[in-house]
Amino acid sequence: xxxxxxxxxxxxxxxxxxxxxxxxxxxxxxxxxxxxxxxxxxxxxxxxxxxxxxxxxxxxxxxxxxxxxxxxxxxxxxxxxxxxxxxxxxxxxxxxxxxxxxxxxxxxxxxx
Amino acid sequence: xxxxxxxxxxxxxxxxxxxxxxxxxxxxxxxxxxxxxxxxxxxxxxxxxxxxxxxxxxxxxxxxxxxxxxxxxxxxxxxxxxxxxxxxxxxxxxxxxxxxxxxxxxxxxxxxx
Numbered sequence: 001x002x003x004x005x006x007x008x009x010x011x012x013x014x015x016x017x018x019x020x021x022x023x024x025x026x027x028x029x030x031x032x033x034x035x036x037x038x039x040x041x042x043x044x045x046x047x048x049x050x051x052x053x054x055x056x057x058x059x060x061x062x063x064x065x066x067x068x069x070x071x072x073x074x075x076x077x078x079x080x081x082x083x084x085x086x087x088x089x090x091x092x093x094x095x096x097x098x099x100x101x102x103x104x105x106x107x108x109x110x111x112x
Numbered sequence: 113x114x115x116x117x118x119x120x121x122x123x124x125x126x127x128x129x130x131x132x133x134x135x136x137x138x139x140x141x142x143x144x145x146x147x148x149x150x151x152x153x154x155x156x157x158x159x160x161x162x163x164x165x166x167x168x169x170x171x172x173x174x175x176x177x178x179x180x181x182x183x184x185x186x187x188x189x190x191x192x193x194x195x196x197x198x199x200x201x202x203x204x205x206x207x208x209x210x211x212x213x214x215x216x217x218x219x220x221x222x223x224x225x
Contacts, residue, residue, distance in 0.1 A: 031211070099157060099168060
């Protein structure tokens with residue numbers, strides 16, 4: 001079992017719809033959670049961080065964290081073709097050094 | 113806006129040659145990370161520095177890879193000798209200190225022929 005799991009996709013949604021991206025993790029002691037967007041051939045760009053259970057909103061993005069169920073999700077409202085990218089979930093391990101574990105990413109395609 | 117700088121952006125080298133990558137983190141960021149990302153996968157940590165000290169290099173292939181951050185600012189990652197399997201994107205990231213958000217540089221795309 002991978003430490004951080006994401007569905008590789010592609011996830012296709014029509015323009016204007018809500019895109020829902022999910023991530024599960026295995027280390028119950030994980031403290032911090034991050035979502036990155038990565039366009040093809042580019043480096044990851046930080047979208048959001050979330051540290052406590054519940055929802056965190058930033059513009060069209062909402063991150064949701066449920067530590068009891070060990071999952072974190074990212075919702076993108078009013079999806080645009082420019083949102084088409086790979087979305088990486090990163091989890092900060094709960095023990096030892098501050099090591100970030102990345103999922104393999106979910107590829108999102110927003111159809112115009 | 114402060115950014116992580118990396119060079120070169122692209123590098124093509126023949127196997128068995130030496131190659132080096134440079135990273136300059138965001139000013140004031142104490143923690144620096146080197147990652148390798150293979151196409152279709154997430155970044156994998158190679159080495160983590162806190163100031164000039166190595167905190168984690170458990171995934172660094174030490175027979176051919178080395179990394180340093182002598183003055184606790186910029187850093188160099190070296191591969192000698194390069195192998196075909198080293199072809200990947202090499203990413204540098206920095207964070208104000210460990211445990212906070214990390215910010216990535218543009219990366220170096222390495223192709224070993």
